[in-house]
Amino acid sequence: GAVVSQHPSWVICKSGTSVKIECRSLDFQATTMFWYRQFPKQSLMLMATSNEGSKATYEQGVEKDKFLINHASLTLSTLTVTSAHPEDSSFYICSAPDSATNEKLFFGSGTQLSVL
Amino acid sequence: GENVEQHPSTLSVQEGDSAVIKCTYSDSASNYFPWYKQELGKRPQLIIDIRSNVGEKKDQRIAVTLNKTAKHFSLHITETQPEDSAVYFCAARDYKLSFGAGTTVTVRA
Numbered sequence: 001g002a003v004v005s006q007h008p009s010w011v012i013c014k015s016g017t018s019v020k021i022e023c024r025s026l027d028f029q030a031t032t033m034f035w036y037r038q039f040p041k042q043s044l045m046l047m048a049t050s051n052e053g054s055k056a057t058y059e060q061g062v063e064k065d066k067f068l069i070n071h072a073s074l075t076l077s078t079l080t081v082t083s084a085h086p087e088d089s090s091f092y093i094c095s096a097p098d099s100a101t102n103e104k105l106f107f108g109s110g111t112q113l114s115v116l
Numbered sequence: 117g118e119n120v121e122q123h124p125s126t127l128s129v130q131e132g133d134s135a136v137i138k139c140t141y142s143d144s145a146s147n148y149f150p151w152y153k154q155e156l157g158k159r160p161q162l163i164i165d166i167r168s169n170v171g172e173k174k175d176q177r178i179a180v181t182l183n184k185t186a187k188h189f190s191l192h193i194t195e196t197q198p199e200d201s202a203v204y205f206c207a208a209r210d211y212k213l214s215f216g217a218g219t220t221v222t223v224r225a
Contacts, residue, residue, distance in 0.1 A: 034213070043216065103148050104162060
């Protein structure tokens, strides 16, 4: 099946710094990438949808100036958490839909962000 | 937008017994209903999915049923094994995928 590679798998940063998370589709082209956030023992909440060549679409309540999304190519989407604060500590995970059916999602391995 | 409710939040079963998780959705336009299994700190893994033109689907010990009229869908795991212990999420898609809150399943040996 298709593979989405996500890096880093975990990161610890100081409050006020920025962190970039990368997701790459390894053997298929991902024109769309979904970015989710998952707090401990909670569900996956969609933050934004990135589309190659256009601006990302953010869900209600998600600050687009804080969570910068760039879909630079058909195989790379990045999420940058700017001026991170402890409340941004969470598990961030990307996913791309199956290009044939646009239904099944292929998830990255996730990034555990801890902001001190 | 779509609202998916999932019950129960936790489920403990004896090894060999069956486990059933139920979900409801709000948007009648939703047409795709996947189920994911997630182990701690890992990515969700698709275990089975069903489309709105199908009422039931089975894959070995796992089955999913869909009642479009009632907007219900359920996951059934038979002959549970300790490795089935995980968090299970249902989801429904109208124009985007919305997830249920999750069910923590514990299979007691």
